[in-house]
């Protein structure tokens with residue numbers, strides 16, 4: 663794939679949105695699973711636009727935070743306010759892409775078509791969406807024959823098919839080669855430029871530097887830092903973030 667081509671405006675579904683779901687405001691959010699405290703006292707404000715990179719050592723709670731924001735789990739404490747919308751009303755206006763793409767055992771094109779049909783969206787957009795992620799030439803192939811990088815691009819095409827207001831990405835490039843990582847990053851950057859709010863979990867500090875507008879640094883289930891990316895990388899405020907950026911913080 664050479665470039666992530668922009669979606670033609672005529673093909674991008676209009677966001678028939680009266681009231682946006684952002685800003686997002688979390689206050690005192692806690693999550694307990696199996697008796698363990700996973701997230702604790704999380705306060706977070708995320709405005710419209712931009713790319714937030716969520717970073718932190720293994721087990722810090724990054725994936726669980728995304729699941730909470732996507733409504734896959736409910737908080738044990740605190741409040742999550744989507745600009746006044748009920749949490750169940752915002753799920754359809756978000757998309758989540760995991761590290762391991764979840765694809766149907768159908769053709770590449772059918773994977774995108776399935777999403778459009780399920781949401782009652784314009785099914786003639788399949789080709790444009792595949793073209794957007796550089797997979798138009800693989801449309802008829804079984805999705806299970808795709809490489810890891812191609813499968814992840816298909817997962818992104820499916821996510822973008824719904825024109826989400828928020829795109830959650832949970833380590834989408836963790837096991838990909840550098841060219842595939844670049845391809846994914848271009849697609850994500852285009853989505854961000856198009857106004858999609860991106861919230862991206864990564865362990866890759868270089869990737870965070872390339873994409874981040876702001877960084878949320880989680881440590882042991884708490885937000886240790888949240889601020890502009892430039893400040894975070896130049897002058898992290900906490901010892902934990904400093905050690906993390908030096909590669910010394912394990913948990």
Ligand SMILES: Nc1ncnc2c1ncn2[C@@H]1O[C@H](COP(=O)(O)OP(=O)(O)OP(=O)(O)O)[C@@H](O)[C@H]1O
Pocket residue numbers: 695696698700718719720721722723724725726727
């Ligand atoms: N269903 C569960 N029951 C109990 N504990 C859980 C459950 N799911 C996750 N955890 C624990 O919650 C903590 C946070 O997990 P999470 O996957 O959010 O971490 P993470 O920051 O995304 O880590 P990684 O970087 O390794 O992916 C971990 O200690 C994990 O073991």
